[in-house]
Amino acid sequence: MTNITAEEVKQRLDAGEAIHLVDVREPDEHAAFNIGGLFIPLGKIQTMQTDEIDDLKNEEVIFYCRSGNRSGQACLVLETMGFTNVKNLVGGMLDWQAKFPG
8 A cells, every 4th residue: 555645636636637536434424525536435345345446456546535544444455355556545635625725
């Protein structure tokens, strides 16, 4: 697992780069604020229900949550399932919203 910062992700999104984002928070958190990508709660990943992303095993996939803890857990689980390029958004949405308000 590699870490990636909010600044790096925002720069890539602003440049129009197509990146694979996955939000691993709960439905209410996702509905309140998200930066796009797929929504797969951590519980589904922990029970290996990853059909939506199984074809991305060899591509970069960036995971995010509220603070970076759950997305880090998701990355570790997915590495054991054969994903080769998972990245954890450090600081999660708390850091994102602090750095990019509004």
